[in-house]
Amino acid sequence: MVSFDVVAEAGEARRGQLQINDRTLETPHLFPVINFYGGGNEGALFGGGVHRTVKEFLAHDNEVTGGEDYSDLFHGVMTSISSLADYGIREKKLEWYLNNEIREWDCFSDYDGMIFADSGGYKILKQGGLEGKDFEKDIDQDKALDIQLALGPDIVVNLDHPIHPDDEFEERIEKMEQTAANAARFAERRDEVDGACYLTVHGYYEAMLERSFDLIEDELAEPIPEAFDGIALGSLVPRKDNVEVLVEAVSDCKREMQQRGYDELPLHVLGISGNAMPLLVAVGADTFDSASYLHQAINGKYCVNLFETVPIDEANFDSCECRVCNDDFHRARMRNEMEDLYQKDILGSVAAHNLAVQQRELRKFRQLIAEGDKERVAEYLEEAVKDQKGFRKFAYQLINERINPYFEETDTTYA
Amino acid sequence: MHKTPQVNEVNEFIEIASDFEDPLEVIREALSNSYDADATQVDINIEQDEEGRNTLVIEDDGHGMDEDDLSSFFDLGNSNKDDAIGYKGHGTKIYYKSDEIRVETVKDGTRIESVMNQPWAKLNNRELPTYSIEKTDTDEPSRTRIEVHGFRAGQGFDPQKLTYNKIEHYIKWKTIGGSTAWHFTDDFHRMDITVELSSTIDDTRDQIQTDNRLEFSPENRDPDGELVAEMMCKHYPPRELTVALDDGRELTIEVVGMVGGKEARNELPTYGKHSAQFGIWLAKDHIKVERYNDAIGADNEFFHFFFVANCQELELSANREKIRNKSGDVYQAITDELDRFMTKVCQDSWYQKYIERRKLEDKKRSIRSQESTLEERRQRTEEQGGLSPSNSAEVIAMLERYSANGAPETIKIADFQMDDEVNAILDTEGELENASLQVKLSDFFEDETPLNHIDRFVCWKLGDLDSLSQVERSPYMGKPIRFDFQENVIRYGGENPRTIPVLELAEKVS
Numbered sequence: 048m049v050s051f052d053v054v055a056e057a058g059e060a061r062r063g064q065l066q067i068n069d070r071t072l073e074t075p076h077l078f079p080v081i082n083f084y085g086g087g088n089e090g091a092l093f094g095g096g097v098h099r100t101v102k103e104f105l106a107h108d109n110e111v112t113g114g115e116d117y118s119d120l121f122h123g124v125m126t127s128i129s130s131l132a133d134y135g136i137r138e139k140k141l142e143w144y145l146n147n148e149i150r151e152w153d154c155f156s157d158y159d160g161m162i163f164a165d166s167g168g169y170k171i172l173k174q175g176g177l178e179g180k181d182f183e184k185d186i187d188q189d190k191a192l193d194i195q196l197a198l199g200p201d202i203v204v205n206l207d208h209p210i211h212p213d214d215e216f217e218e219r220i221e222k223m224e225q226t227a228a229n230a231a232r233f234a235e236r237r238d239e240v241d242g243a244c245y246l247t248v249h250g251y252y253e254a255m256l257e258r259s260f261d262l263i264e265d266e267l268a269e270p271i272p273e274a275f276d277g278i279a280l281g282s283l284v285p286r287k288d289n290v291e292v293l294v295e296a297v298s299d300c301k302r303e304m305q306q307r308g309y310d311e312l313p314l315h316v317l318g319i320s321g322n323a324m325p326l327l328v329a330v331g332a333d334t335f336d337s338a339s340y341l342h343q344a345i346n347g348k349y350c351v352n353l354f355e356t357v358p359i360d361e362a363n364f365d366s367c368e369c370r371v372c373n374d375d376f377h378r379a380r381m382r383n384e385m386e387d388l389y390q391k392d393i394l395g396s397v398a399a400h401n402l403a404v405q406q407r408e409l410r411k412f413r414q415l416i417a418e419g420d421k422e423r424v425a426e427y428l429e430e431a432v433k434d435q436k437g438f439r440k441f442a443y444q445l446i447n448e449r450i451n452p453y454f455e456e457t458d459t460t461y462a
Numbered sequence: 463m464h465k466t467p468q469v470n471e472v473n474e475f476i477e478i479a480s481d482f483e484d485p486l487e488v489i490r491e492a493l494s495n496s497y498d499a500d501a502t503q504v505d506i507n508i509e510q511d512e513e514g515r516n517t518l519v520i521e522d523d524g525h526g527m528d529e530d531d532l533s534s535f536f537d538l539g540n541s542n543k544d545d546a547i548g549y550k551g552h553g554t555k556i557y558y559k560s561d562e563i564r565v566e567t568v569k570d571g572t573r574i575e576s577v578m579n580q581p582w583a584k585l586n587n588r589e590l591p592t593y594s595i596e597k598t599d600t601d602e603p604s605r606t607r608i609e610v611h612g613f614r615a616g617q618g619f620d621p622q623k624l625t626y627n628k629i630e631h632y633i634k635w636k637t638i639g640g641s642t643a644w645h646f647t648d649d650f651h652r653m654d655i656t657v658e659l660s661s662t663i664d665d666t667r668d669q670i671q672t673d674n675r676l677e678f679s680p681e682n683r684d685p686d687g688e689l690v691a692e693m694m695c696k697h698y699p700p701r702e703l704t705v706a707l708d709d710g711r712e713l714t715i716e717v718v719g720m721v722g723g724k725e726a727r728n729e730l731p732t733y734g735k736h737s738a739q740f741g742i743w744l745a746k747d748h749i750k751v752e753r754y755n756d757a758i759g760a761d762n763e764f765f766h767f768f769f770v771a772n773c774q775e776l777e778l779s780a781n782r783e784k785i786r787n788k789s790g791d792v793y794q795a796i797t798d799e800l801d802r803f804m805t806k807v808c809q810d811s812w813y814q815k816y817i818e819r820r821k822l823e824d825k826k827r828s829i830r831s832q833e834s835t836l837e838e839r840r841q842r843t844e845e846q847g848g849l850s851p852s853n854s855a856e857v858i859a860m861l862e863r864y865s866a867n868g869a870p871e872t873i874k875i876a877d878f879q880m881d882d883e884v885n886a887i888l889d890t891e892g893e894l895e896n897a898s899l900q901v902k903l904s905d906f907f908e909d910e911t912p913l914n915h916i917d918r919f920v921c922w923k924l925g926d927l928d929s930l931s932q933v934e935r936s937p938y939m940g941k942p943i944r945f946d947f948q949e950n951v952i953r954y955g956g957e958n959p960r961t962i963p964v965l966e967l968a969e970k971v972s
Binding site: 439444447 | 805
């Protein structure tokens with residue numbers, strides 16, 4: 048059973064509840080990317096360095112969490128089938144991994160958040176398939192779905208062929224047609240999925256998105272809302288630093304969805320998080336996924352807020368409200384003041400903090416949307432970008448055009 | 463033992479009086495003083511006698527001066543005006559640059575007449591000038607009249623340079639006469655201003671009559687017509703921006719302004735070039751001091767904007783031309799908030815449309831100019847009787863024409879890269895050749911381009927044969943070179959030179 052209910056709106060931002068079987072997710076939500084399988088064995092939570100430490104947070108390993116419960120950071124997580132072979136594993140191990148669904152392993156049996164299994168289109172198509180130490184597997188839509196289903200996911204998405212800003216027109220059309228064909232095949236196997244099926248669309252502006260939707264509709268035997276439970280907007284990662292493009296893409300995708308009557312479906316933005324998130328929520332995005340919290344930690348960066356990072360040794364834990372930073376155990380870890388710490392232990396706590404910062408912003412945003420006052424949303428956005436010189440014009444533009452014009456047409460009389 | 467530091471009073475007077483650079487600052491100081499005295503009318507008269515001596519007469523209907531006020535008027539740094547423009551007690555010292563100062567003022571039934579003789583001469587003679595005081599009872603209403611005789615103001619008061627237009631623009635741009643206070647404060651009071659110049663200075667018009675309100679050019683948000691963007695103008699209504707400092711203090715910035723095209727801006731009484739006048743002005747007492755155009759950001763051109771941002775927390779230099787507390791947190795907070803405010807203005811949909819319209823009109827102008835250029839080109843083509851290549855694309859066209867019209871060999875362009883040394887790959891009867899296509903062969907050698915990869919030259923004309931002959935006289939890129947135009951080849955190299963054929967099209971294509 049899958050449902051998505053919008054419980055409050057403020058301007059174009061919406062707060063929703065995504066219900067999949069007996070799990071519920073409050074949106075807007077960020078799915079942190081988790082590599083459940085990192086080459087290791089079950090005793091080591093299948094390994095993966097910092098990835099492993101993050102899994103230990105998710106799986107309540109008290110030695111890593113310091114006894115605190117951090118499950119609120121992981122109400123819904125994203126994992127990609129392309130990451131299965133990241134660590135050069137042998138085919139036998141891959142088969143062993145896929146023998147059990149994620150929650151069937153003892154170590155993850157308590158995990159009750161949603162698992163979004165991505166097809167990993169970008170990486171798989173770039174590599175030409177899934178490649179391990181002693182195997183190479185061509186991946187098509189059917190094979191991708193088989194692997195996704197083997198993970199025991201709550202949400203699955205079709206294998207897509209992401210476009211790139213530098214693609215020639217013909218190249219882009221070919222990719223879109225391939226994605227559309229995959230979507231059609233994916234829809235045929237809809238009944239095998241005990242959860243939500245998301246459809247990927249691609250494009251940076253309205254005409255491109257219109258084509259993406261058209262090609263998919265032409266391939267499908269039934270209307271999109273009957274075959275799919277959500278829309279996932281992809282191909283934005285190469286433009287992740289251009290917030291103007293991101294806002295245009297999400298907002299044009301919403302417009303297409305409205306015009307085609309799928310506005311009740313949740314909209315997921317693939318691979319994007321961080322500073323663009325508030326603006327994308329303000330134009331109607333519901334969920335996000337990203338590994339940026341982890342990559343920042345791996346690069347030694349501690350998030351001060353959605354916009355700024357500092358090297359870990361310059362972090363001021365006192366000015367952070369997150370539970371990680373207010374726990375002496377994690378402070379000691381992040382400062383490398385405990386004995387026998389591995390880098391993954393230090394960086395794992397930093398990653399948890401970085402994720403907490405992003406989740407905190409979305410939590411604030413959910414509360415604001417619940418108040419239903421778009422002006423409060425505008426105030427929040429203004430405050431968030433207050434000191435971000437290069438970024439704030441995009442936020443102001445969005446507020447001015449879509450929430451509350453700064454200079455009303457009638458506001459011209461002088462005192 | 464304790465010692466008290468001494469002040470050289472004469473030097474200080476000279477220093478402060480000399481700090482005023484623009485002689486018109488005397489008008490600014492007079493207007494500020496009258497405004498501080500709650501005057502509703504101030505009249506300024508400037509005369510010049512035959513010897514070129516200036517006399518300034520300033521009269522206002524303000525609350526006048528008592529003996530203490532008069533002391534402040536003549537003293538240095540002894541203002542009794544706490545919350546006024548002239549709180550420093552520096553401004554009136556500009557009058558010291560004169561031969562005589564006469565003050566006649568009425569306050570609360572007492573008239574005081576005061577005279578200071580030769581203030582500037584005495585100061586320069588290391589002597590502190592004194593002033594007389596004569597008091598009488600009167601039933602006149604309060605007023606003040608100040609006469610400054612022989613004002614030594616330098617070239618600014620030169621009759622050749624002093625005009626009504628110049629003074630009027632100065633008043634509106636640099637003094638309380640160009641105040642934006644009327645948009646904001648409840649305690650604003652209107653003050654009418656007249657300025658009269660003697661006919662020896664400017665007899666071209668009647669006296670200036672204005673008041674202390676700066677008015678923006680009329681709004682013209684969406685004019686009709688084809689090329690009208692320069693006339694467009696929008697007012698941005700007054701806003702009070704509040705900023706909290708780290709120490710808990712709150713600053714208020716009062717900002718008001720307009721955006722407009724050149725024609726709209728020309729309706730303002732500017733005092734200088736547009737590039738030096740427009741943008742974002744920081745102001746104190748609603749009098750503009752310095753611009754802070756960084757607030758507009760690199761994406762936008764500052765001269766479309768005319769905003770005045772007033773903050774009473776700004777600290778000014780003695781002559782009010784500069785902001786002194788730029789390194790402090792107050793200035794930082796003001797400019798940060800202005801950055802934010804102006805970013806919002808730049809996102810305003812009218813502004814975006816204005817910029818779009820400007821671009822569109824620029825394109826239209828460019829098309830018009832192209833049309834006239836096109837006309838000239840057609841005329842030139844007719845005159846020369848057809849194509850005469852002046853660029854490599856036209857050489858290609860000629861080559862195609864040559865091949866299609868019974869040439870001994872069929873040469874086709876297989877590939878073309880405009881800026882490469884081998885700019886063309888030719889398909890000559892199925893064989894690929896690296897070629898250099900040139901309008902004139904001589905151009906190639908003027909650029910000293912290497913010949914290493916060139917199998918053939920195709921040119922419209924050989925060009926400057928003298929310059930080619932000159933090239934032959936010394937090694938070209940280290941090797942001997944010969945142009946053999948009998949055989950239509952270039953021989954390049956020492957003992958066994960390479961032979962590079964040259965196809966000159968002009969002779970072969972009619």
